[in-house]
Amino acid sequence: MNIEEEILAATEDFAKKHIAPFEKEIEREGKLVEEKFRELGKHGFIAIPFPEKYGGLGESFEFYAKVAEKIAFESGTLAAVLGAHSLSVFSILLGGTEQQKEKYLPKMIRGELMGSFALTEQNAGSNPADIETRAVKDGDFYVLDGTKVFTTNAGLSDIYVVMAKTDPARGARGISAFIVEKTDEGFSVGRQEDKMAFPGLPNASLFLNNVRIPKERLLGRENSGFIIAMKTLDLGRITASAGATGLARRALYEAVKYAKRREQFGKPIASFEMIQSYIAEMGAKIEASKLLLLKAARLSNEKSRDLPKFAAIAKYFSAKAAADVARKAVQIFGGYGFIEDYPVARLYKGAKMYEIIEGTSEIQKLIIANSIIKEIE
Ligand SMILES: Cc1cc2nc3c(=O)[nH]c(=O)nc-3n(C[C@H](O)[C@H](O)[C@H](O)COP(=O)(O)OP(=O)(O)OC[C@H]3O[C@@H](n4cnc5c(N)ncnc54)[C@H](O)[C@@H]3O)c2cc1C
Known part of the structure; x- marks a missing residue:
């Protein structure tokens, strides 16, 4: 295993052992958020894309996006806490003086300061x-x-x-x-x-x-604050896209597990073509979200001029996909999808956040359209 595979496996392991068992406390009761954030920092998950000089791992942004997506699969709350924290870290990294970076970044990267x-x-x-x-x-x-x-x-x-x-x-x-x-x-x-x-x-x-x-x-x-804020938001849109994609993947996972178990007309509902059509659309949208997310993350590594456009595309598309996937997941659960005891109602409501934060979907469309209009003479 290379370092990336090792850390991705460690993320899944961490999420299964330290996040999943506390889903009720974190997602429904709002407890343990600070404690879990500190654990993410202690285990090096926040450090991934930041320079080694400040205690980061110096790894790629694509890698960070993959880790954030895995965290979001288990906990939308922790993914959003991490996303908001990352915004403050990016701002200092992008705009701060050397003294400011040395003073704040190492502790923020270790999760000692939120x-x-x-x-x-x-x-x-x-x-x-x-x-x-x-x-x-x-x-x-x-x-x-x-x-x-x-x-x-x-x-x-x-x-x-x-x-x-x-x-x-x-x-x-x-x-x-x-x-x-x-x-x-x-x-x-x-x-x-x-x-x-x-x-x-x-x-x-x-x-x-x-x-x-x-x-x-x-x-x-x-x-220089506006430029710092806009550059920060380009990166923030990538972590928001990772959050939306992880949430969508979770909704699909829950829906498929349920569809294979739930029987009507003497058969699992997963055997009905209309349910399969939902599953196919959900899966295709998630894969497309992942590709756009990774493309935007790669452009950020390359410090490409195309980053604002593709960060907006990734965020716009994955937020819309998450809302649609979560809505279909509720449909697959039928009446139980409407009941809070089951997981998909929570995901359905959570997905909406991604169409609003870090710039609404309308604002993403303005960024995308402006870029395209400039490109084509
Ligand atoms: C859960 C959550 C967490 C957040 N976290 C943070 C945070 O950590 N830091 C922070 O600074 N902010 C944060 N925000 C704020 C968020 O970024 C804003 O809510 C968002 O940018 C929209 O601003 P607004 O709510 O004032 O809506 P408005 O700007 O009033 O927009 C209202 C509606 O008009 C549309 N609209 C506005 N202008 C145009 C236009 N030119 N063309 C077409 N449509 C347009 C919008 O798309 C929207 O549909 C958070 C919001 C939420 C809900």
């Missing part, structure tokens, strides 16, 4: 150029004021990468990224959101009330 990425605000979701959070320079400090919404991992995170306007007149070009620490005075987290799925996934608003942070916590250069 991170969040805070861009969205009440009046700025699909159009983040409109954020209103302000950062005003005051000598050797910046003073941050504003509110972020929907921040994943909020409350559990130690580090928050926060986007704020340093030059409001310049729109997107006047945004900077900052590292806010959970103990900073004036920083607080709102109540946890009551979501339609993934009850254990931490998600809340952040309140920044006169938060005074040293200028060394400006990520990279002033007014």
Whole structure:
């Protein structure tokens, strides 16, 4: 076995022994999330795509995508926690100074520090150029004021990468990224959101009330925050696509197991052609999602100019596929699919998240269409 095969086998083994037995606690009761995140870090799963210099394994992004997909098969909650944490790590890696990288990355890569990425605000979701959070320079400090919404991992995170306007007149070009620490005075987290799925996934608003942070916590250069955020989201869309693909694969797995067991008209329902047609469509969409996911991940390794387009395609396609696959899984379960005691109702609701996070499906389509229109003269 080469290192990749070894780690993929270790991921499956870890997921079977340390995640699957706790499905009820993690997915339904929202317990153990922090503990399991720390375990993922301790076992080196977070470290895969990050440079060895900061304690990473220096492996490819394709490999990371495969691992994230396997984690998502067992736990959508942990995959999303890992995805949100990765966003904060990517931001520091892409935009941070050497000092910032040395200070934060090793601990974040080992899972000793958890991170969040805070861009969205009440009046700025699909159009983040409109954020209103302000950062005003005051000598050797910046003073941050504003509110972020929907921040994943909020409350559990130690580090928050926060986007704020340093030059409001310049729109997107006047945004900077900052590292806010959970103990900073004036920083607080709102109540946890009551979501339609993934009850254990931490998600809340952040309140920044006169938060005074040293200028060394400006990520990279002033007014470079929007570029950092967009580059971060290109990578985040790959992990979101991995999450959606893992969820879809789980829905297919549950549906096929059930279809082989459940008998009607004296036969397993898996023998009916209409059920087989669903299974074929589900399987084909999952395989297509996997290929697009791996293509986007490969382009990110190659630092290709095509990454934004293919990250958007992978995220758009796999989110749509997951929603469709999970819906068909519920159909295959019949009435039992509608009952929460069975696994597919949870997957059906969870799949919806992927059409919204890291840019909605409509925004992915805008990115894809703009790229294609530019390419064809
Ligand atoms: C579970 C969850 C976790 C999240 N985690 C994070 C996080 O960690 N950090 C973070 O910063 N944010 C996070 N978000 C926020 C998420 O990124 C936003 O919800 C998303 O980008 C959409 O923004 P919005 O909700 O303001 O919707 P809006 O932007 O108001 O969009 C509403 C609708 O209008 C459509 N629309 C908007 N503009 C256009 C257009 N130009 N053309 C066509 N249609 C358009 C949208 O596609 C959508 O259907 C999270 C959200 C959820 C639900």
